[in-house]
Amino acid sequence: MFRETMMARPPGLVVYLYVSLVYIVCLTQGARRMNVLFLVADDMRPELNAYLGADFPSLVHPKIHSPSLDALASRSLVLKRAYCQQAVCSPSRTSLLTGRRPDTTHVYNLQDYWRKVGGNFTTIPQYFKQQGYHTVGMGKVFHPGSASHHDDPISWSEPYWHSPSRMNYWKLNRVRHQHSWLVANHSLQQAHPLPDTEIATHAVDVLKRVAPGALSGKVPFFVAVGFHKPHLPFVVPEEYFRLYPRNDIKLPDNPYAPTDMPSIAWSDYGELRNYFDVKDVHASGAINTTLPDRMVKDLRRAYYSAISFVDAMIGKVITELEKLGLANNTIISFWGDHGWQLGEHGEWTKHTNFEDSTHAPMMVHIPGKTDGGITTEKLTEFVDLFPTLVDAVGLPSLDLCPEDSSDIEVCREGVSLLPLIANPKDVEWKTKVFSQYPRHQSHMGYSMRTDRYRYTEWVHFKHYPDYRPVWMKLNATELYDHHTDPEENHNLACEETMQVTVKKLKRELHAGWRAAL
Numbered sequence: 001m002f003r004e005t006m007m008a009r010p011p012g013l014v015v016y017l018y019v020s021l022v023y024i025v026c027l028t029q030g031a032r033r034m035n036v037l038f039l040v041a042d043d044m045r046p047e048l049n050a051y052l053g054a055d056f057p058s059l060v061h062p063k064i065h066s067p068s069l070d071a072l073a074s075r076s077l078v079l080k081r082a083y084c085q086q087a088v089c090s091p092s093r094t095s096l097l098t099g100r101r102p103d104t105t106h107v108y109n110l111q112d113y114w115r116k117v118g119g120n121f122t123t124i125p126q127y128f129k130q131q132g133y134h135t136v137g138m139g140k141v142f143h144p145g146s147a148s149h150h151d152d153p154i155s156w157s158e159p160y161w162h163s164p165s166r167m168n169y170w171k172l173n174r175v176r177h178q179h180s181w182l183v184a185n186h187s188l189q190q191a192h193p194l195p196d197t198e199i200a201t202h203a204v205d206v207l208k209r210v211a212p213g214a215l216s217g218k219v220p221f222f223v224a225v226g227f228h229k230p231h232l233p234f235v236v237p238e239e240y241f242r243l244y245p246r247n248d249i250k251l252p253d254n255p256y257a258p259t260d261m262p263s264i265a266w267s268d269y270g271e272l273r274n275y276f277d278v279k280d281v282h283a284s285g286a287i288n289t290t291l292p293d294r295m296v297k298d299l300r301r302a303y304y305s306a307i308s309f310v311d312a313m314i315g316k317v318i319t320e321l322e323k324l325g326l327a328n329n330t331i332i333s334f335w336g337d338h339g340w341q342l343g344e345h346g347e348w349t350k351h352t353n354f355e356d357s358t359h360a361p362m363m364v365h366i367p368g369k370t371d372g373g374i375t376t377e378k379l380t381e382f383v384d385l386f387p388t389l390v391d392a393v394g395l396p397s398l399d400l401c402p403e404d405s406s407d408i409e410v411c412r413e414g415v416s417l418l419p420l421i422a423n424p425k426d427v428e429w430k431t432k433v434f435s436q437y438p439r440h441q442s443h444m445g446y447s448m449r450t451d452r453y454r455y456t457e458w459v460h461f462k463h464y465p466d467y468r469p470v471w472m473k474l475n476a477t478e479l480y481d482h483h484t485d486p487e488e489n490h491n492l493a494c495e496e497t498m499q500v501t502v503k504k505l506k507r508e509l510h511a512g513w514r515a516a517l
Contacts, residue, residue, distance in 0.1 A: 034393040035214050035330040038224040042231040044336030046361040050078050062248040065308045068315030076365040078375045083433045084382050087338040087350040087357035090143035097123045099386030099412045108438045113149050119406040124386050126155040128222040139199040139226035163195035180275040181234035181302035196227045200313035204320040211324040230306030240305040249297040252343045257287045260491040262476030264458045269348035290346040300342050328367050335362040353447035353456050358435040366392050376424035379433045383414030391416045432516040448509045454480045455505035
């Protein structure tokens with residue numbers, strides 16, 4: 001009877017019912033479109049409990065108090081060996097946010113804007129905006145100022161937001177210049193609210209505002225929240241200092257530069273030496289000099305406290321996401337823009353190709369896919385995040401960039417991390433990742449990390465218009481064996497027994513990241 005009735009219906013009605021069904025399905029799919037909460041910390045190395053046991057031997061701190069990031073890690077893909085493309089703020093952020101490496105963006109400093117020196121490259125928030133997302137940014141996501149043409153306005157659906165108190169902390173002489181760290185007591189916070197506190201509060205307000213559109217499925221959001229800490233100066237509320245008693249703070253066990261390290265590999269950490277308390281001890285930043293033990297411990301304690309402060313602010317934002325009923329439909333990514341040296345090798349801040357500079361935290365929570373928590377020690381890179389987020393929300397996958405992509409607005413130089421969710425241990429994966437750092441205007445250090453080795457060549461570098469290394473003009477070479485020397489204390493590049501390995505790694509470094517795919 002049912003078949004006869006259907007056969008009796010006019011063909012036009014059947015077509016109409018089919019089209020209506022397709023339309024309903026499309027609406028349903030649109031309602032399920034994932035939002036993105038994009039969280040960033042500044043100068044945070046993987047000093048987190050989720051990274052204990054990873055290839056990060058310098059964790060000699062007391063237990064880090066980071067309950068919010070611990071909880072996020074427990075339901076995320078945690079990338080235990082993620083590496084930035086250049087260990088300083090703007091080049092690293094530009095690389096991640098465009099999905100392209102520094103030799104493509106041509107951004108190696110804190111001033112150049114990739115759209116002027118590299119190409120009109122689409123950023124992650126800009127791409128999501130083009131796909132119908134409402135994109136909102138606040139705090140430090142791009143490097144501010146000229147490096148991003150003031151936070152790349154084209155990337156956002158509404159004006160970018162900065163903490164009203166941010167400039168107070170740059171202008172306050174006693175905070176910016178006199179002391180590298182400061183316990184922010186109640187009276188100071190009353191007079192000058194901490195920027196990261198204001199950023200977290202603003203993020204909560206933004207989530208409340210965009211929640212109705214996201215819950216209805218009409219307007220998904222991409223909300224980027226960039227925190228300033230644990231960047232210098234370590235101005236942190238006193239309750240977070242109390243988490244780390246002075247007596248629990250340890251000195252690094254490798255306070256000297258690697259043996260046979262070429263001088264070009266070294267940074268004199270001028271960023272830290274600009275503070276008057278460090279100037280007062282006449283720190284030169286020279287190789288195999290160090291700061292007084294008490295100062296080293298104070299700086300390490302303040303850095304840990306800053307991590308815990310940022311963790312609390314991240315927790316405030318994620319808690320609001322959950323209260324609003326958005327947790328099951330929102331991807332959360334978290335990353336720190338590069339590592340940070342805390343006295344290992346006698347070195348401080350970033351600006352090098354060492355493991356402690358280039359190794360940074362990155363994790364991605366995708367509801368329904370990573371809820372049980374997944375960890376991987378496969379080698380990954382910051383340029384992998386752009387294609388990952390695109391694939392995770394179900395947008396068309398990005399094409400691999402050609403050799404010259406200067407005229408291509410959207411492409412990728414990394415790979416999607418989604419295969420690591422399905423098979424974090426046995427999936428076929430790249431076995432090399434790449435970082436670099438400029439030196440002396442005319443040299444570039446190219447560093448390749450494999451499962452076992454870190455191999456670096458410092459070579460002459462041709463800037464405009466080539467932006468390419470001159471491999472034949474070699475200044476120095478470094479080789480560290482992480483199986484026997486995970487702290488990178490001994491440069492083996494000139495050891496006779498290592499020359500076969502050096503030749504092999506040299507070929508692979510020169511072949512570059514494309515060959516590594």
